[in-house]
Amino acid sequence: MGGDALAKSKTRRRRSGKSASGAADLRVIPLGGLGQIGKNCTVFEYGDDLVMVDCGLMFPEEDMLGIDYVIPDVSYVEERRENLRAIVVTHGHEDHIGALPFVLPRLDVPVYATKLTLGMIRNKLKEAAPAYEPRFHEIRAGDVVELGAFSFEFIAVCHSIPDGVGYALHTPLGTVVHTGDFKLDPTPIDGRVTDYGTFAELGRRGVLLLMSDSTNVERSGFTASERLVGRTLEELFRLHRNRRIVLATFASNLHRAQQVFDVAARFNRKVVLMGRSMINNVALARELGYVSVDESLLIAPQDVDKIPHNRLVVLTTGSQGEPFSGLVLMSKGEHHHIKLSEKDVVVVSATPIPGNEKLVSHTVNRLFACGCDVVYERERQIHVSGHAAQEELKMMLSIVRPRYFVPVHGEYRHLVRHNQLAQDTGVPARNTFLLLNGDVLQISADKAQIKGNVPFGSILVDGRVMGELEGSVMQERRDLSEEGILTVSVVLSTDGVLLRPVVTESRGFLHVDMAEELHREVRETVMKLVETAARKGSIDEEDLAQKIRGRVKDLVRRHTRSYPVIMPLISLVEV
Known part of the structure; x- marks a missing residue:
């Protein structure tokens, strides 16, 4: 059933495996994403019913030699596959969907997500698992889907990628609210604001558990609106009228891409897309109606030499210093179409993901060595985050007013800080829980407690080969590299x-x-x-x-x- 049918009928679908109401405890089991940035994956279990939310990847650390991705170990779910009702996905970032090409064919269950998110997952499956035929169900904010003992109510949230959702998970024991990745941007590019009203109404009715995004808990105040970047772009285009502009950002930040297209059109510049993920994501977003750009504005990479420098914008991947990304190849002088010089100004419109600082620093140094002007400082306001800062997190806690609280999506210090923030806003310390991957939060009618853990871990992906984090191949690589x-x-x-x-x-x-x-x-x-x-x-x-x-x-x-x-x-x- 597609999103339109769901929106019209709001039919509550009951699937097999429903547990006897009130006879079981609710178990919340994170398999990834806690104590780290990436690899987000959470399992909800009630009686014989399981639902998995998100299944993302994490990029390898420096000592993971030759490894492409790190994905969560979902063996706990595989062993209970007959009870798994579905995988629900909140949005299309790699840290929430990147493991699906490796995990979904093994679990073979329906996937529920919004239109853009499903499009991104479909593209990944075409590349990594072309023979697999997924069972996709498109949802929209406001839809309600029942999966066994669970009823998912999807809530619009604003993030750095379109079509993100949080959700209220209604269970026989009460309602779990998960914010997804969010911020409270009052002026988003697409006009789709975080749905304060629904979160507040859920809080009024009573929320058993709140699970909230912790990424920016260390930042005071509010996260700036994405429109601030648009104003900065206009200033840069005006200041550098006689130079080619190269802008690197996340390939998934389609709001940023839209602003680049809009400003380029106003300043009579053509735009060329560089990097496979940038080209694919923009093409998908245009096809689905999330990005609007006149065809005459875009040029093919092989035609860049036909356009004067001061009439061209290069929109590329590589803001995180990824070794084979467009910007990194340009900085090394190895790009097939773009050769950088003093005629270029390069804008790095992103902040480094934890662990990527050295890669980004090396890239910036090479760009300066090419003779370019490089704009990358945070104070230049060429990037804003997609995650809520302290005051927004306090607002969410205040309007939802949960009985229990679990911080999610962040390194351990982020979880600790968010836990403290919840207590400062009135959640009793005994009702806040610092979970780590594999922990089981067991909630009954009268109490909640961390009770044991389940098998969890990381699976390393090398090309299309997967293995354990401490497996023989990694040990051999470490031995070879060290001795x-x-x-x-x-x-x-x-x-x-x-x-x-x-x-x-x-x-x-x-x-x-x-x-x-x-x-x-x-x-x-x-x-x-x-x-x-x-x-x-x-x-x-x-x-x-x-x-x-x-x-x-x-x-x-x-x-x-x-x-x-x-x-x-x-x-x-x-x-």
Whole structure:
């Protein structure tokens, strides 16, 4: 059923697996997103009914060598897949939808989300899981959908991406309100404000639990309106009339893209989109009616040289210093279409996500080295956040007036600060809960308590291969990166005769002045081990490899005090 039918009928759909009313406790189980930025995923469980809200990814930390994404471990849900009624998605940011291409085909349940969010998920599935046919259900703010024992009421919220929603989750024990990612922007670009009225009405009726966005709890006051960026853009366009303008922002920040299009049109400039995610997101938003831009304003990347510098705007990815993004390739002089110089002004219209500070700093330094003017300082007002600051969080707490409170979506210090804020606004300390991933908040008719935990963790995605966070591949990569590697190649007949000289190669741990002597000693040691093994009449390949590994490791330590990976390569040849 699509959003239009839902909006007209507001039919309350009851699915199989409904628990006996009042016979069970409500269990709230975060599988990601608490104590970290990203990987948002929460499970609600009542009796035999489960619903999962969001399923996002997190970008890898510096020590996760070669890893593309980190996604939540949803094995707890997989084991109860027959009870999972649906996945509900609040909005289309990567930290809320990025894991779905890996998780959804395994769970194979319906997905409920707004039109733009479903479009973004569909694009991801086409790329990563083209054979899978999802069951999408479009919803709109104001719709009510019943899933087993749960009734979801969707609430419009303003964020840095269109079509975001919070929700009221009505259960037999009471109402859970989740704000989603939000801010209280009174003048949003698309006119879709956060629905104060619904949140207040829910508070008037009584709210059992509030789960609220903690990202900007350390910022005082109110988060500025997105329209402030539009005024700053006009000033920059006016100031740099004779230069090409390159603007980097999040590919999902379609409100920002809309403002760039509007200002470019007023200043008679063409716009070129750079970066696959930027091109795809703008195309999707135009198709669905979330972005309005005249076709004549846009030019293809291969046509940039046909447009004078002072008549062109480049809208690109790379605001977070992502290694292969448009802006980073430009800063390295490796971009196919844009070569930066003193004729360019580059605007980085974003603040670094925690963990990306070094990447962004390196990118900015390279941009300056290209001769560009670079605008990136927060005080220049070229970026505003999509998350509520302290006063907005206080307002939400004041109008919802929950019995219990759980801060979500933030690093641990954010959760602690938000917990304190809730207590300052009148929520009793005994009714506020600092959850971490895997914790189980169990709510009954007369109390709430953290009661145990469930299996949780992180799954690393390397290309299309997934593995555990502490799995063998990651440990091998760490060992190689820290200590280097020494390979020993031995070619033997099956009765132990050396058919080729022993060959040794090392990378990453030997200085040149000691390499020759050590390699000679290693070869001599290995030859003696082969001779000893040959006396037994036949070669046990695994036993010989183990002995080589042990003896060579001892030898290397005496020379270098290093602990490289020792890799014997034994080839047995029948002669």
